[in-house]
Amino acid sequence: MPPRLNIPPITRILLIVLVFQSLLSGAIRYRQWNGENDVVVPYLALVPQLSLIYPWTFITTTLVENNVFTFAIAGVTIFYGGRYLERAWTSVEFVKFLAVAAVIPNIICFGILVFFFALTGNVEWTLLTINGTIPLQIAFLVAFSQLVPAHTVTLFKGIISLRVPRFPLLHILSVFLLALTPILSAASFFLVLNGFITSWAYLRFYKPAFPDLEATQNATLRGDASETFAFSEFFPDPVKPAISDFSNQIFNILVAFKICTPFSAADLSAPRGESVMQRGTPGSARAEAERRRAIALKALDQRLHAATTVPKPKPPPPVVAGPSVQVQPQPNVPEPTAMLGETSYVPEREDGKDGQ
Template structure:
């Protein structure tokens, strides 16, 4: 019997909606296909000139793909990214994130197309179809940049290595190239840009963070992410980081002045950074494994040193003619320390773990290296 694939509820619903609406759109296009005209579906896709009487299209158009290539990429992204984020945040928070990153980019793109039409009086702007999961795909990349900012992805067997925060800008560049082909519409680039800005703004300032029960200083209500690793300039290459940082700081100060944004406190950045490491799935287990490995190696080093020293003392005593019996070794663990060693071994050791055989480990050096 094949194993059952466990898909969280919100991710499952989104995948079903994506499949049903994309199939419905393909069926309508197939029945109404004509070589002389372009088919539009104003009650399913968002089209500025035609969809004002169908307000639900501002949301439903996100889950409609027009070809099998983009549908495959969308399904793969929602399946893998949705499962990860929903389990990391909870279904409620993940649903709110999907709602924000689906609705706002469509509204902003709609407004820009209307603005371009006002300037040029060219109806092609208002007849451009706004559809697809592009805002969600780049929003997932931004979310991964928040959760695992130091993670490096190696491509082409080590030829290219990129940190996760570099992927949103690469994705925007890829969308810009594909928008010149029939695969994507001219509105796709606007969707990618607004999806990037919307998701970062929401995660940076508005998303609710779960309270840290281990911290007595963290407020009960915490929003956003004030950590330096999630600053806006961290998404850009090193040479342009100072320029982007100065521009983003000026914009933030202006928003604070008009009371749209609230400045972060001095300790909030540290609290967000500490919570960020605790919030990543598997981080607590990794920390426990690290501490267990440190304890095992420290115990192994002490036992090997004590055994080697006792053996050398025994050999010296047996070779000395003045000594009839070897003196008891006092370099090993004392009576007071033996219960602690036994308890530590019982708590940290696992079946099949080898305690002896490694004598060149320096726990203080490893701890300092880990903390740096």
């Protein structure tokens, strides 16, 4: 018998709904297609001009794919990413994360398209379809960056080696390039940007965190203030300082509007046994664990680097031993000569005595 796939319940529901809605949307579009205009299904997918009377589309549109290419990527993403995150967070927390990562980007993208319509007067902006699992794809990558920030993925037999926090930026770039083709629309680019910022903000400041069982901390912890999950960690090293300064300014604005909670001086000066990078009232035991793991990994990398550089000075020992071996025969060279001179000289003296 073939092995049974162990799929958590929420992930299983997502896959079933994805297949059902995508096939239904494809069948309706195929039936109404006349070869000239693109067909939309406003009661399944979100279309700003047509879907206001179907408010449920802000939820259903995320699990509607319009072509085989995006449908295959969506299925793989939900199957592997959903299973991993649901088991790591429990089904309840996974549902909360899905709601935030799907609905909020759809609402923001809806507002952006309406804004461009008001700005330009071009009605085409309000006829773009906002659909697909792109917000979930980028949200899963952000979640992986939080759970395994130091993990490195090696591709093409070691030719390409990237840390997990680098993948969200690559995904955004890929969606941008595909949005220039008929495969994706301009709305997809707005979706991936909003999904990236929304999912990171939720995991950074609001998501309930599981406390460290070995630490005496409150069980109602929220957010992840570890340095490994800072916003600048998603970007290359040369631009990290600029991104960090910009994100700090945005954070200060959010604090001013009481949307986010700032770090308190007590948390920053807490002893090592307590959470050093917790937020004001709630805090995060996971932040300290991630910080310590990052420090340990950095120390391990330094030791491995030092170990690889040690063999270089190893050749000098043979060089030092060589001269000592060569020097030994040099003082011994005259000794055999002197001994031979004495032995040759003694018989001559004996011969002289005999001659006398």
